[in-house]
Amino acid sequence: xxxxxxxxxxxxxxxxTGKHRLLLLLGALLLLGFLATTLVSYFVSKNxxxxxxxxxxxxxxxxxxxxxxxxxxxxxxxxxxxxAGDTFLRDWVLQGEADVPAMTKYLGEVRTRYGTFxxxxxxxxxxxxxxxxxxxxxxSENEPQDRWFFRVRxxxxxYEINVDxxxxxxxxxxxxxxxxxxxxxxxxxxxxxxxxxxxxxxxxLSGYQKRYHRSVYFVDKTGQIVLFGDRPSHGAANLNDxxxxxxxVPRMLATxxxxxxxAYSNGGHDYLLNVRYVPEMKWFLVVEKVEDEALADIxxxxxxxxxxxxxxxxxxxxxxxxxxxxxxxxxxxxxxTDRLTGLLNRHxxxxxxxxxxxxxxxxxxxxxxxxxxxxxxxxxxxxYGHLAGDRMIEHVGALIRSSLRASDVACRWGGxxxxxxxxxxxxxDALVLAxxxxxxxxxxxLPLAERPVARTVSIGVAAxxxxxxxxxxxxxxxxxxxxxxxxxxxxxxxA
Numbered sequence: 001x002x003x004x005x006x007x008x009x010x011x012x013x014x015x016x017t018g019k020h021r022l023l024l025l026l027g028a029l030l031l032l033g034f035l036a037t038t039l040v041s042y043f044v045s046k047n048x049x050x051x052x053x054x055x056x057x058x059x060x061x062x063x064x065x066x067x068x069x070x071x072x073x074x075x076x077x078x079x080x081x082x083x084a085g086d087t088f089l090r091d092w093v094l095q096g097e098a099d100v101p102a103m104t105k106y107l108g109e110v111r112t113r114y115g116t117f118x119x120x121x122x123x124x125x126x127x128x129x130x131x132x133x134x135x136x137x138x139x140s141e142n143e144p145q146d147r148w149f150f151r152v153r154x155x156x157x158x159y160e161i162n163v164d165x166x167x168x169x170x171x172x173x174x175x176x177x178x179x180x181x182x183x184x185x186x187x188x189x190x191x192x193x194x195x196x197x198x199x200x201x202x203x204x205l206s207g208y209q210k211r212y213h214r215s216v217y218f219v220d221k222t223g224q225i226v227l228f229g230d231r232p233s234h235g236a237a238n239l240n241d242x243x244x245x246x247x248x249v250p251r252m253l254a255t256x257x258x259x260x261x262x263a264y265s266n267g268g269h270d271y272l273l274n275v276r277y278v279p280e281m282k283w284f285l286v287v288e289k290v291e292d293e294a295l296a297d298i299x300x301x302x303x304x305x306x307x308x309x310x311x312x313x314x315x316x317x318x319x320x321x322x323x324x325x326x327x328x329x330x331x332x333x334x335x336x337t338d339r340l341t342g343l344l345n346r347h348x349x350x351x352x353x354x355x356x357x358x359x360x361x362x363x364x365x366x367x368x369x370x371x372x373x374x375x376x377x378x379x380x381x382x383x384y385g386h387l388a389g390d391r392m393i394e395h396v397g398a399l400i401r402s403s404l405r406a407s408d409v410a411c412r413w414g415g416x417x418x419x420x421x422x423x424x425x426x427x428x429d430a431l432v433l434a435x436x437x438x439x440x441x442x443x444x445x446l447p448l449a450e451r452p453v454a455r456t457v458s459i460g461v462a463a464x465x466x467x468x469x470x471x472x473x474x475x476x477x478x479x480x481x482x483x484x485x486x487x488x489x490x491x492x493x494x495a
Contacts, residue, residue: 019086034309050134058274078180078192108132116194124190205229338412341397349411367464370420371477375456375489379418394448427463434492456490
C-alpha cells in the first residue's frame with residue numbers, strides 16, 4: 001500500500017502545512033490574548049477593564065465559537081464533496097434518471113452511514129428533488145422554498161452552507177451543505193449534499209456558556225433570537241424587546257462584514273456584548289457578558305488566571321494537535337483506499353495510472369493491466385445475501401493484495417471488479433502471474449453459511465503500447481475480460 005500512502009501524502013501536503021500554522025497561530029493568540037486580558041484587567045481602572053472586556057475577551061470568545069462551528073462543518077462538507085464526485089450519481093443522471101429506487105437507496109445509505117439528518121439530490125435537467133424516501137417533487141423558481149437551488153446554480157464557489165427548514169419536514173431546522181454536481185464534460189448536472197440538525201450547535205453554545213459564564217446566541221437580521229444554548233439572561237425572544245438594547249439594535253445588525261462591540265443597561269446591570277456576522281449561516285453571533293461580575297472577580301482571579309492561561313493554552317494546543325492529526329489520517333484513508341478491501345480506490349488508482357504510463361513512456365519498460373471480475377457474483381448475492389457478497393469481495397481483495405509484487409498497484413475498480421497494474425512486466429509474464437492468481441483464488445474457499453464456497457475469476461490482460469492513454473489501455477483490458485467471460489469464464493485472455 002505504499003502507492004496509497006504516496007497518493008494520500010500528495011493530497012494532504014497542504015493540510016499538514018496548514019495544521020502547523022494553525023497550531024502556532026492558535027497558541028500565540030491564546031497566550032497573548034489571555035495574558036493581555038488578565039494583566040490589563042488587574043492594573044487599570046474600571047474604564048480600562050471595560051475596554052479590555054469589549055476589545056479582547058468577548059471577541060476572543062466569539063472567534064473560538066466561530067472556529068468550533070467551522071470545524072464541525074468540515075466533515076459534512078467533505079461528505080457532500082464525495083457525493084458530488086461520485087461516479088454512480090453522475091452516471092445515474094446521464095442514464096436518464098430512470099432507476100429512482102437506486103438513487104433513493106444511495107441517498108439513504110449516505111444518510112445512514114454518516115449519521116446525517118438528510119441527504120438529497122436535485123437534478124438540473126428535470127428539476128426533480130430526490131430524497132432517501134423517494135422523489136419528493138420538482139423545484140420551481142416560483143416557490144420560495146426552492147430559491148436556494150437557483151441561488152446555488154449561480155455561485156462562484158462549488159458549494160454553500162445554508163440554514164433552512166427541511167423540504168420534507170418543514171418544522172425541522174437544519175444546516176445544509178449544497179454542493180454543485182458536474183458531468184464529465186464540466187456541465188452542471190444538479191445540486192447534492194447533506195443536512196444536519198442544529199442540536200449540535202445548541203450543545204456547543206451551552207458548553208461555551210458554562211465555560212465562559214457568558215450568554216451566547218444567534219439572531220437574524222430582524223433581531224429575532226433563532227438559536228441559543230441556554231436562554232439569554234434578558235429572556236426576550238427579540239432584541240428589540242430588551243429595554244436599553246432596542247436603541248442599538250439597528251447599529252448592531254446594520255452590516256454583514258466584520259464584528260462590533262456594544263454596551264447597554266437593563267434592570268440595574270450593565271451588559272457588554274460582541275456581535276459577529278456569520279456568512280455561512282446568515283445569522284449574527286452574539287456573545288454577552290454582565291460587566292458587574294467581571295469587576296467583582298478581577299482581583300480574586302488574577303493569579304488563578306495566570307496559571308489557567310498557560311494550562312488551557314497547552315491543553316488546547318495538545319488537543320488541537322490530536323484532533324487535527326486524527327482528521328488528517330481519516331481524510332487520507334478515505335481519499336485513497338477502498339473501505340471494504342483495503343486496496344486503492346478508483347480515484348487514487350487513476351492518479352497513479354497516469355504517472356505509471358508517463359514512467360513507462362520515459363523508460364520504455366513493459367507494463368500490463370489486469371482487469372479481474374468475480375464469476376457468477378450475482379448468483380452468490382442472490383443465494384447468500386449481499387453481506388456474503390461483501391465478504392467474498394473482501395476475501396478476493398486479500399488474496400490479490402498478498403499476491404502483489406512490491407512494484408505492482410491494485411485497486412477495487414467497482415463492484416466485484418479489480419484492476420492491477422504490473423510495472424516492468426511483459427505480456428507473457430503477465431499471463432503467468434494472472435493464471436497463478438486465478439488458480440489461487442479458485443482454490444481458496446470462503447466459509448459461508450457454515451460451508452466453504454469458492455468462486456472463480458475471469459481476467460483480461462492488456463499490454464501497454466506506445467501512445468496508450470489510460471482509457472485505451474483500459475478498453476483493451478475490458479475487451480479481453482469480456483472475451484474470457486464469453487469463452488466460459490475461469491480463464492485468462494490477452495487482449
